[in-house]
Amino acid sequence: xxxxxxxxxxxxxxxxxxxxxxxxxxxxxxxxxYVEGGGVRFAYRALGPAKGTPLVLLQHxxxxxxxxxxxxxxxxxxxxxxxxxxxxxxxxxxxxxxDSIEAMAGDAVSFIKLLGFSEVDLLGFSxxxxxxxxxxxxxxxxxxxxxLVGTAPKGGEEHLLAVxxxxxSQAAAPDIRLPLFFTKSAASQSAGQAFLKRVRARTEDRDxxxxxxxxxxxxxxxxxxxxxxxxxxxxxxxxxxPALVVSGSHDTMLPADNAYAMFKGLSNAQLILYPDxxxxxxxxxxxxxxxxxxxxxxx
Amino acid sequence: xxxxxxxxxxxxxxxxxxxxxxxxxxxxxxxxxYVEGGGVRFAYRALGPAKGTPLVLLQHxxxxxxxxxxxxxxxxxxxxxxxxxxxxxxxxxxxxxxDSIEAMAGDAVSFIKLLGFSEVDLLGFSxxxxxxxxxxxxxxxxxxxxxLVGTAPKGGEEHLLAVxxxxxSQAAAPDIRLPLFFTKSAASQSAGQAFLKRVRARTEDRDxxxxxxxxxxxxxxxxxxxxxxxxxxxxxxxxxxPALVVSGSHDTMLPADNAYAMFKGLSNAQLILYPDxxxxxxxxxxxxxxxxxxxxxxx
Numbered sequence: 001x002x003x004x005x006x007x008x009x010x011x012x013x014x015x016x017x018x019x020x021x022x023x024x025x026x027x028x029x030x031x032x033x034y035v036e037g038g039g040v041r042f043a044y045r046a047l048g049p050a051k052g053t054p055l056v057l058l059q060h061x062x063x064x065x066x067x068x069x070x071x072x073x074x075x076x077x078x079x080x081x082x083x084x085x086x087x088x089x090x091x092x093x094x095x096x097x098x099d100s101i102e103a104m105a106g107d108a109v110s111f112i113k114l115l116g117f118s119e120v121d122l123l124g125f126s127x128x129x130x131x132x133x134x135x136x137x138x139x140x141x142x143x144x145x146x147x148l149v150g151t152a153p154k155g156g157e158e159h160l161l162a163v164x165x166x167x168x169s170q171a172a173a174p175d176i177r178l179p180l181f182f183t184k185s186a187a188s189q190s191a192g193q194a195f196l197k198r199v200r201a202r203t204e205d206r207d208x209x210x211x212x213x214x215x216x217x218x219x220x221x222x223x224x225x226x227x228x229x230x231x232x233x234x235x236x237x238x239x240x241x242p243a244l245v246v247s248g249s250h251d252t253m254l255p256a257d258n259a260y261a262m263f264k265g266l267s268n269a270q271l272i273l274y275p276d277x278x279x280x281x282x283x284x285x286x287x288x289x290x291x292x293x294x295x296x297x298x299x
Numbered sequence: 300x301x302x303x304x305x306x307x308x309x310x311x312x313x314x315x316x317x318x319x320x321x322x323x324x325x326x327x328x329x330x331x332x333y334v335e336g337g338g339v340r341f342a343y344r345a346l347g348p349a350k351g352t353p354l355v356l357l358q359h360x361x362x363x364x365x366x367x368x369x370x371x372x373x374x375x376x377x378x379x380x381x382x383x384x385x386x387x388x389x390x391x392x393x394x395x396x397x398d399s400i401e402a403m404a405g406d407a408v409s410f411i412k413l414l415g416f417s418e419v420d421l422l423g424f425s426x427x428x429x430x431x432x433x434x435x436x437x438x439x440x441x442x443x444x445x446x447l448v449g450t451a452p453k454g455g456e457e458h459l460l461a462v463x464x465x466x467x468s469q470a471a472a473p474d475i476r477l478p479l480f481f482t483k484s485a486a487s488q489s490a491g492q493a494f495l496k497r498v499r500a501r502t503e504d505r506d507x508x509x510x511x512x513x514x515x516x517x518x519x520x521x522x523x524x525x526x527x528x529x530x531x532x533x534x535x536x537x538x539x540x541p542a543l544v545v546s547g548s549h550d551t552m553l554p555a556d557n558a559y560a561m562f563k564g565l566s567n568a569q570l571i572l573y574p575d576x577x578x579x580x581x582x583x584x585x586x587x588x589x590x591x592x593x594x595x596x597x598x
Contacts, residue, residue, distance in 0.1 A: 249562070260559055263548070263572055270587075273562055273570040288569075291594050299587060 022046045025077070027070045027084065028202040032092060037114040040107065043092035043207070044085035044115075048077030053144050055121045055297070056112060057084045058128030060150070060279075061160070061222060062215045064091035064207035070198050071286040076123075076293060085111055087131075090214050091207040099217035101127075101225045105134035112142065121297055123147040125282065126254065127218055130154075130225045137238040146239075147293055149246040150279045152258040153265060154230035160222060163253045181280025183250045188276055191284040233265030243269040244296040246289065248281030270296065321345045324376070326369045326383065327501040331391060336413040339406065342391035342506070343384035343414075347376030352443050354420045354596070355411060356383045357427030359449070359578075360459070360521060361514045363390035363506035369497050370585040375592060379420075384410055386430075389513050390506040398516035400426075400524045404433035411441065420596055422446040424581065425553060426517055429453075429524045436537040445538075446592055448545040449578045451557040452564060453529035459521060462552045480579025482549045487575055490583040532564030542568040543595040545588065547580030569595065 022030065030045045045065055055076060057068060065084045076082050088107040089097030098104055108131055112120055121144050124132025129151025136143045152158055167179040175196050182192035210218075230236065243266050247259035256273055263271035272292055274281045282289045321329065329344045344364055354375060356367060364383045375381050387406040388396030397403055407430055411419055420443050423431025428450025435442045451457055466478040474495050481491035509517075529535065542565050546558035555572055562570035571591055573580045581588045 266574075268574045270574060271570065271572040275565075275567045275569060288594065288598060292591075295587065295590050295594070 022077075022081070023049045027065075027068060027073045029204075032065065032205055032207070034092075035111070035114045036094075038110050040088045040095035040110065041093065042085055042088070042111045042114065044083055044111070046081065046083055047073065048081045049079065050081065052080040053119060053121050053297075054081040054083055054115075054117055055123055056108075056117075057082065058108060058122060058124035058131045059084075059087070059090070060126035060128055061218050062210045063125075064210065066091075066202055066207040067199060069195055069283045069286060070201060071195075072282060072290055075286075075290045079294070080121075080297070083115065086207065087111070089217075090210060097214045097217045099220040099224075101130045101134050101221050102138075104131045104221060105138065109135060109139050109142065118142070119144050121145045121147070123149065123293070124151060125149045126151055126279065127222050130222065133236070133239060136241050136243075137235060140240065143241050145242045145244070145297060147244045147246065147296065148259075148262060149282050150248065150251055150254055151262075152226050152254045153233070153262045154225055154228050154235050156226045156258040156261065157255055158223065158226040158253060159255075160219060160253050177280065180253070181278055182284060183248075183276055183278050185276050188278065188284055192280070195280065195283045195286075230265075233261075236262060236265035237267060239266055240268065242296075242299075244293065245269050245271045246282060246292070247273050248277030248279060248284070249273060249275050250277065251279045251281070253279050321376075321380070322348045326364075326367060326372045328503075331364065331504055331506070333391075334410070334413045335393075337409050339387045339394035339409065340392065341384055341387070341410045341413065343382055343410070345380065345382055346372065347380045348378065349380065351379040352418060352420050352596075353380040353382055353414075353416055354422055355407075355416075356381065357407060357421060357423035357430045358383075358386070358389070359425035359427055360517050361509045362424075363509060365498060365501055365506040367498070368494055368582045368585060369500060370494075371581060371589055374585075374589045375422075378593070379596070382414065385506065386410070388516075389509060396513045396516045398519040398523075400429045400433050400520050401437075403430045403520060404437065408434060408438050408441065417441070418443050420444045420446070422448065422592070423450060424448045425450055425578065426521050429521065432534075432538060435540050435542075436534060439539065442540050444541045444543070444596060446543045446545065446595065447558075447561060448581050449547065449550055449553055450561075451525050451553045452532070452561045453524055453527050453534045455525045455557040455560065456554055457522065457525040457552060458554075459518060459552050476579065479552070480577055481583060482547075482575055482577050484575050487577065487583055491579070494579065494582045494585075529564075532560075535561060535564035536566060538565055539567065541595075541598075543592065544568050544570045545581060545591070546572050547576030547578060547583070548572060548574050549576065550578045550580070552578050 025047045086093035088095035122132040129148040136146050178192045182188040245259045245262045247256040263269045274285045277284045324346045385392035387394035421431040428447040435445050477491045481487040544558045544561045546555040562568045573584045576583045
């Protein structure tokens with residue numbers, strides 16, 4: 001179960017040398033490291049103890065390493081290795097952003113293998129959840145358990161372009177993530193402000209924001225994924241690992257019906273839905289989410 | 300939050316006197332106690348420490364105190380008062396079993412007040428989940444939080460008679476709860492056998508099994524509840540307490556669609572669904588369920 005350790009990282013694992021002690025490191029202050037292979041230099045941050053099955057985070061549409069919530073990532077890293085990274089073409093990673101989930105999954109698998117891991121847990125959020133499903137289905141032995149948050153199955157329901165257009169029209173919002181990730185309730189918007197404060201805490205060596213060279217192919221990949229039918233959930237049924245499916249009650253881009261459909265299509269899934277929350281339910285309910293993830297991973 | 304304590308129980312609280320120390324007591328060995336009022340003598344068992352909001356358990360169709368799973372009840376009582384009881388007409392309680400959820404809720408409220416509690420948490424399973432909804436909606440101040448397991452909203456989907464008929468036709472089953480509460484998978488049936496062993500562990504002072512005088516009015520109450528439409532979830536919206544809704548993936552009597560509908564109709568609900576499990580999902584996944592309940596109640 002814990003065959004992979006951070007100390008197995010190869011010598012080109014980054015400025016820290018070939019054995020990293022990342023215990024106690026925090027997302028906001030940990031150095032960004034690099035690993036290169038197959039023509040792509042991947043940027044990542046490693047947190048947590050060296051021992052245990054590493055939890056690899058797969059990021060949402062347009063997001064980079066600094067778009068993860070330190071309240072989620074640091075607490076998860078309290079008792080397991082956690083790896084946040086930029087997939088090919090994103091943030092400080094080299095290469096090009098591909099326009100298909102399949103190619104993104106191939107890049108993520110390359111990265112995981114470059115770190116020397118033979119078995120990992122995956123936490124995929126939104127676009128990253130599609131990539132996690134693809135890896136679990138096609139590279140089954142690499143994945144022990146997977147957590148799918150705010151995401152959609154193949155053939156799922158998405159309202160990406162309409163919701164993005166509406167959000168960008170709200171010029172008053174100080175950050176597009178307030179209307180995109182949180183509901184209109186006072187409690188959710190307040191949680192959104194707290195989230196923004198946390199993700200902005202890092203001041204040195206911040207990751208690079210996504211441009212159209214990232215978001216255009218990512219949007220195409222996600223929309224194509226949702227436009228590809230999966231008759232009788234054949235694709236989901238190819239995923240045999242234990243899965244935890246999580247969604248907010250009022251996700252406007254990838255509605256909670258997707259989560260319920262994934263729960264029903266997967267052979268071994270738990271479903272957890274949170275109240276009064278949108279696409280960023282995992283950040284709004286971060287304490288609860290971390291507790292649920294740890295319960296799931298430790299079971 | 301913790302205004303009610305077991306020591307507030309009145310002097311007629313049972314053979315143990317007016318202040319019970321139930322810390323460390325177990326469902327299998329705790330004495331059955333009695334409290335009387337309004338013409339009904341209620342049988343109950345009290346577990347757990349005196350301090351904290353009491354968790355009152357509302358039992359399923361045909362079930363008595365000994366139909367609760369000690370693995371669930373004892374672990375929940377590790378850090379809060381837990382009360383299992385027979386509602387009017389059931390088991391060792393006096394009175395008549397009414398044929399409506401409304402009347403059952405009235406009886407349960409009488410019992411809770413007889414114990415001197417001004418605020419409780421409710422865990423309602425199946426029929427007990429309907430009673431819990433009724434209490435939360437109509438006696439709001441009495442309920443802090445509620446947990447609704449394997450149950451249905453007003454107007455929900457039920458297949459009670461058809462599934463019971465099918466289960467009773469399987470003469471080979473050593474206990475009707477194996478086909479009713481567990482799926483056909485080897486894992487679920489094995490969990491069912493373990494459950495039966497746990498609920499049969501008590502040998503002295505066992506509760507009395509239900510006869511038609513209990514099950515006929517209970518069946519009418521449950522079927523009537525599900526046959527009563529709740530346009531636009533008006534009834535669910537009257538419930539404002541935090542709720543945790545739980546169901547098994549393959550509940551044949553009260554399908555998981557009910558849980559998803561309750562999650563959507565309630566204003567402040569979490570939803571948790573378990574894989575490969577039937578009506579008795581809380582007993583099959585008892586460790587996970589207890590952890591989730593404690594996380595919910597302690598938040």
